[in-house]
Amino acid sequence: MSSSPHEHSGTAQLPPAPWPIGREREGDALAALLAGHTAALITGEPGSGKSELLRSLTDRARWAGTTVLCAAADRLDAGFEFGVVRQLFEQLLADAPPGAPHPLLAGPAAAAAEVLGPRPPHSAGPAPADGAVLGGLHWLTVHLAARGPLLIAVDDLQWADPASLRWLSYLLRRAGGLPLGVLATIGAGATEPAQRELPGTVLQLFRQRVALGPLGAATVAAMAEQAHGQAPDEAFVRGCRHATNGNAFLLRALLRATAAAEPAPSADAAERLDALAPTEIGQAVRAALANAGPAAVEVAEAVAVLGGTPGTDQVAAVVGESEAVVEDALHALVETGVLRRVGPAVGFVHPVAARSLAELVLPSRRQRIHLAAARLLWAQNAPEDEVAARLLHTTGPLDEDWANEALRRSAAEALAAGDPDGAVAALRRALREPLPEGARATLLSMLGLAELASCVPTAVRNLRQSLELSHGAAARTSAARRLAMALFATDNYGEALDVLGRTSAELRGAGDEYALRLEIDYIYAGLSELATAAAVRPRLWELDLSDAGGGAVERPLAALLSLRAAMRGEDPAEAVEFAQRALTLGMIPADDESIVYNNAVFALGAAGAARTALNYADAAVAEARARGSVLGYAHAISTRANANCRLGRLAECRADAEAALESLREIGVGSHTSHCVFPVTTLLEARVRQGLLVEAEELLAQAGLTGELNLHWANDYVLLARGWLRLAQGLPEQALADFLLCGERSGTRGMAGPGFYPWRSEAALVLVSLGRHEEARVLAGEDLELARRWGVPEMIGVALRSLGAATPGRPGLALLREAVEVLGESDARLRRAQALVDLGAGLRAAGQVEEAREQLRQAVSLAHQCGATVIAEQAMDELRAAGDRPRTRTFQGVDALTPSERRVTALAVAGMTNKQIAQHLFVGLRTVEVHLTNAYGKLGIGGRPELSDALADATAV
Numbered sequence: 007m008s009s010s011p012h013e014h015s016g017t018a019q020l021p022p023a024p025w026p027i028g029r030e031r032e033g034d035a036l037a038a039l040l041a042g043h044t045a046a047l048i049t050g051e052p053g054s055g056k057s058e059l060l061r062s063l064t065d066r067a068r069w070a071g072t073t074v075l076c077a078a079a080d081r082l083d084a085g086f087e088f089g090v091v092r093q094l095f096e097q098l099l100a101d102a103p104p105g106a107p108h109p110l111l112a113g114p115a116a117a118a119a120e121v122l123g124p125r126p127p128h129s130a131g132p133a134p135a136d137g138a139v140l141g142g143l144h145w146l147t148v149h150l151a152a153r154g155p156l157l158i159a160v161d162d163l164q165w166a167d168p169a170s171l172r173w174l175s176y177l178l179r180r181a182g183g184l185p186l187g188v189l190a191t192i193g194a195g196a197t198e199p200a201q202r203e204l205p206g207t208v209l210q211l212f213r214q215r216v217a218l219g220p221l222g223a224a225t226v227a228a229m230a231e232q233a234h235g236q237a238p239d240e241a242f243v244r245g246c247r248h249a250t251n252g253n254a255f256l257l258r259a260l261l262r263a264t265a266a267a268e269p270a271p272s273a274d275a276a277e278r279l280d281a282l283a284p285t286e287i288g289q290a291v292r293a294a295l296a297n298a299g300p301a302a303v304e305v306a307e308a309v310a311v312l313g314g315t316p317g318t319d320q321v322a323a324v325v326g327e328s329e330a331v332v333e334d335a336l337h338a339l340v341e342t343g344v345l346r347r348v349g350p351a352v353g354f355v356h357p358v359a360a361r362s363l364a365e366l367v368l369p370s371r372r373q374r375i376h377l378a379a380a381r382l383l384w385a386q387n388a389p390e391d392e393v394a395a396r397l398l399h400t401t402g403p404l405d406e407d408w409a410n411e412a413l414r415r416s417a418a419e420a421l422a423a424g425d426p427d428g429a430v431a432a433l434r435r436a437l438r439e440p441l442p443e444g445a446r447a448t449l450l451s452m453l454g455l456a457e458l459a460s461c462v463p464t465a466v467r468n469l470r471q472s473l474e475l476s477h478g479a480a481a482r483t484s485a486a487r488r489l490a491m492a493l494f495a496t497d498n499y500g501e502a503l504d505v506l507g508r509t510s511a512e513l514r515g516a517g518d519e520y521a522l523r524l525e526i527d528y529i530y531a532g533l534s535e536l537a538t539a540a541a542v543r544p545r546l547w548e549l550d551l552s553d554a555g556g557g558a559v560e561r562p563l564a565a566l567l568s569l570r571a572a573m574r575g576e577d578p579a580e581a582v583e584f585a586q587r588a589l590t591l592g593m594i595p596a597d598d599e600s601i602v603y604n605n606a607v608f609a610l611g612a613a614g615a616a617r618t619a620l621n622y623a624d625a626a627v628a629e630a631r632a633r634g635s636v637l638g639y640a641h642a643i644s645t646r647a648n649a650n651c652r653l654g655r656l657a658e659c660r661a662d663a664e665a666a667l668e669s670l671r672e673i674g675v676g677s678h679t680s681h682c683v684f685p686v687t688t689l690l691e692a693r694v695r696q697g698l699l700v701e702a703e704e705l706l707a708q709a710g711l712t713g714e715l716n717l718h719w720a721n722d723y724v725l726l727a728r729g730w731l732r733l734a735q736g737l738p739e740q741a742l743a744d745f746l747l748c749g750e751r752s753g754t755r756g757m758a759g760p761g762f763y764p765w766r767s768e769a770a771l772v773l774v775s776l777g778r779h780e781e782a783r784v785l786a787g788e789d790l791e792l793a794r795r796w797g798v799p800e801m802i803g804v805a806l807r808s809l810g811a812a813t814p815g816r817p818g819l820a821l822l823r824e825a826v827e828v829l830g831e832s833d834a835r836l837r838r839a840q841a842l843v844d845l846g847a848g849l850r851a852a853g854q855v856e857e858a859r860e861q862l863r864q865a866v867s868l869a870h871q872c873g874a875t876v877i878a879e880q881a882m883d884e885l886r887a888a889g890d891r892p893r894t895r896t897f898q899g900v901d902a903l904t905p906s907e908r909r910v911t912a913l914a915v916a917g918m919t920n921k922q923i924a925q926h927l928f929v930g931l932r933t934v935e936v937h938l939t940n941a942y943g944k945l946g947i948g949g950r951p952e953l954s955d956a957l958a959d960a961t962a963v
Contacts, residue, residue: 045178045188045211047163050218051343051355052294053255056191057161059218063189064159072155079165081297088122090160090170091143095122140176147177151186163190163208171208178211188212193343220252230271233261238271241919245276249358256356259284273950274920280361288362291344298338301327305335306344310364311375315353324378373400384408390415394432402438410436410445417452422596424634426459447475451485458492459636459928461674466492473505479513483520487600490527494601495637497679499718503531503538519559523598526562530569530602534680536717539755546570551584562598564588565606571613575759575796578613585610586618593626593645594638607645611652612761614798616833620649636928640669644685652800654835654872656692661905663689668906669928678710683720686711691727694734695836697875702731722751726763729772734876738772745769760792760801767808774812782812800837803829807841810848819848826861836877839868843881850888858888903941910937915954 050056057078064074077093150156160166160174178188190212221229226247230238238246246264250256263284268275295302308325309316322332336352339345344359345352354360364372380396394416397409404410413436420428433453437446454469469489476485486509493502510524525545532542551567554560568584571577585606593603607626610619623646630639647662666685667677675681686709693702706712706728715721729744749765757763766789773782786809793801803825810821822845829838842865849858862881869878903911913923920938924931942949945956 044213045181045190046214046216047209047212048189048191048216048218050191050193051253052193053253053290054218055221055254056193056218058254060159060161060189060191064157067155067157070155072157073150073153074157074159075150076159076161078161079163079167079170081165084165084167086167087169088139088167088173090166091173092122094158094160095146140173143173144177144180147186148184151184155185155187157187157189160188160190163192175208175211178208220247221254221257222252223247226252226257229257230261230264233265234268234271236270239273239276241273242271242276242279245279249279249282249356251356253356255290256287256358259287260358277919277921280357283358283361283365285362285365287359288364288366291359291363292366294342295339295344298342299335301325301331301335302338305332306339307363307367307371308375309339309345309352310354310360311367311372312379313360313364315348315351316379317351320379320382321352323382324375376400377404380409380412381406384412391419391428394435398431398435400435402435404439410439410441414449414452417449417456421452421456422633424632426456426634426636429453429456430460443475444477444481447472447477447481447485450475451481451488454492455488458488458495459634459673462492462495462637463674466496466498473509479520482509482513483523486524487527490531491599491601491637494531495675495679495681497676497681497718499531499535503528503535506531519555519557522553523559523562526559526566526602527600530566530605533569533755534719536719536751536754539719543756551587558598561588561590561595562600562602565602568609569605572609572759572761573755573757575757575761575792578761578796578798581609581613582615582618585613585615589622592629593622593642594629594633594635596633599635599638601641604641604645608648608762611649612759612798614800614832616649616652616800620646620653623649631926631928636669636673637675639928640666640673640675640681640685643669644688647685647688651688651691653833654837654839654868654874656695656836656873657905659692660689660696661909663692664904664906665909665927665929668933672928672930672933677708680718680720682709683711683718683724687720687723687727690724690731694727694730695872695874695876697734697879699731699734703735706731717751719751719755722748722755722763725751726765726768729768733772733775738775742769742772742776745772758792759796760789760805761796761798764789764793764801764804766792767804770808770812774808779812779814783809786812799828799832800834803832803834803841804837807837807844811844819845819852822848835868836872836874839865839872839874839877839881842868843877843884846881846888847884850884855888859885859890862888862890903944904937907937907941907944910934911941911953911957914938914950915957 048056048059064076067074075094075097077090079090083089147156147158158177163171166174174188181188192209223243227238227243230243230246246257246260250260260279260282263282264271264275264279267282268278291306292303295306304325305321305327308321312320312324318329318332318336321336322329325332336345340347340352343355346355367375376396376399380393380400383393383396390412393412397404397413413432417429417432417436420426420432430453433449433456437449437453441449450468450472454465454472457465457468466489469485469492473482473485473489476482486505490502490506493499493505506524506528510521510528513521513524515521529542529546529549532538533546546566547570549563549567549570551560551564554563564584565588568581568588571581571584588603588606591597593607595603607619607622610616610622623642626642627639627646630636630642643662644666647659647666650656650659650662663685667682667689670679670682670685671677677686686705690702690705693699693705703712711721711724711728715724725744725748729741729748732738732741732744745765745768748763749769752763752765760766766785770782770786770789773779773785786805790802790805790809793805796802806821806825806828810818810825812818813821822841825841826838826845829841832838842861846858846862846865849855849861862885865881866878866885869875869881909927910923913926914920918926920931920934923934927934938950942953945953947953947956
């Protein structure tokens, strides 16, 4: 009896109510069959488990004491007269004494003996008439039934020989009232053309019919657990049912393959089911189609290779036969249950069968099929991605212009739709063809742009070649800018400047608009390096928006001018106006993606419009994700991290900065490059504010930022943040050195304004801690003067705080009160919390305890809102010194998770698989797995199934 569970569902024609057949109902089905002395027919597609169910039922019948006669018809024996009858009674003959006829084969059954036993050679007389044989077999069956309950079981009745079918028809018409049951199985639509009429007559005599449907989810789950040794994920069960359509044979073959290839039947394993194509399935499909007509196998293979649901015209085109011949073959394939009609198209009933059969087709024929399909689709004006999907299965050379054009268009659409991997595949295939230089340059430039989303070093190589081959102002400008962007990402600023400067000079006079666009990137790159900043600054100072002539170059020029305004520190309204004009189409405009727009967002933050900056960065993150631009995403989310930090949103800042670093690592941008330095420093600032000093120091060491720094302007920010860390570590002299060096470097670049780096105020606070108050007041006073000229409340408040800390007595307290008041007009919550702590400490020291407590309580509340643990602890220490007893806030549950772990676990709870999370966050699958594993450990759970409850419980604590 079968050990595999079944949950088949079927439909009874008599009676009309549904008759479910399952493992637990086999006995009931058999009892109903025998009690009613009826005939039952089990139908199902090949591999549906009908033969297994038949064996199970006959085993149960024998166990109950029923005499069972079994036979299995076979297509190879279809011409052997009474072949099925001989199988049914051969055991009976085998029981007879040697040399003596069986007692039941005497008398009326003598004619049956002529059929059931071998006729002696050269025997005299004619063979018995057909009627006599049928009568004799009927008499034999009646006498067997008289001895006790009898069950006749025939598997694959569609392959039975005509003589046996005539006997079965004869028997069924006369079986009423006998303790006799007849049980047969038949494959759906699988009868031989020459036998259809006779089996059709026989089938009408079966009073009960059961149509086996697909295996149910519980059965599939049980079989998967048996194959893998552990309970499967629901997604895995759904994937298996979809791939096999619940077919028992296909499911077993698929599970054997998954058990060999996958460690566990998980949701992630379910995503890889589409790649499995067990050979035994393809071989079984071929065997099943052997008698479906001369063109059936060829047509089925073509449909399998094409995949999906191709139309008849497409199948005919790739097979090379007329549509009439293909239609006949398709009709036969549909009847066998291998294919199904989907409107005017056809497709495999079981996806795994299509994949397995396609794998057996010779590679050369597979390529011919795909090329013929692509040619037809192009002629029919089908979407380019459909044409390209076929061409990707060829190895060429294609030597057909339409094919290259289809691949180019498909790549362009993929880039626009945020599918860089699809674009890379199409472009690499196109570049294997012989192409003119101009066409090759265009494709290489597109390929380089697409590869910026996966491997920046590879993109550099292709973009260099693109620039060498490109012609014309527009093409050369695009190629030069893309190459420069890739070179920036790998810190090859010298080569980037050379490319931009040389190409801009080359186009001057022939394409002034293009030359100016290149010059904008050149100036920006020049400012970023201290050695070249002085050389490009005069040109930056003389530029005017009118130089763009109202054309497309106006937006990048406005971005550069917004940066200039923030550097000068004279008119924040000008910086905001230029930035908003630059960001008309967002931070990463599709027609001009460039890092220069990031600086327009930074200028907004420096000009006191941090919330506006956050909105632009938010939109850019969404846009980059939609486009699939990993480099654009990294820049956007890094910019958003900095805006969050400026607004005192430290948890959000950390999550964004970590996401930016993970994305950059995935595309080969090293952690020591300037592209990584900015998110590293933003993350460093957040960790210092949160008191994570050990983690902050580790971050610095990993990025190679603990010693002397190179002269890129990203490192000016490192000096500022490193100074905060050194001060928190109790190393004021080192902190002071970093702050002063930050000022020296930024001053050399021409960054007089305090909007980006208020190094004077930070140095003044260190000097106060060292007891050097006069020096502190000088620096703080200079910063206040610059801040008032700049006019941004945040910067004025920062300078007032440092000057107040350096000024003793009532004047100092007045300055601190003013700092708190001015910062209250800004979005700089973190800065205001710092000023509140200093004011509260000063008031306590002056004996104004009640007012001190009020200010310090505000500081605690505001610091906790920001996640600034250090400031909160400072305020609570002061409160305790003022006689208050503040409660120490404890963080539980999800607060143990890093921001990146929170983000990944939230997406996992939302139902995303690991692969989908990786695609959503632009990180590798391994990165997602590490975050989840760490989160499981911190939450004390075993895996994903417990994650939702763990997060809910942690949130409720």
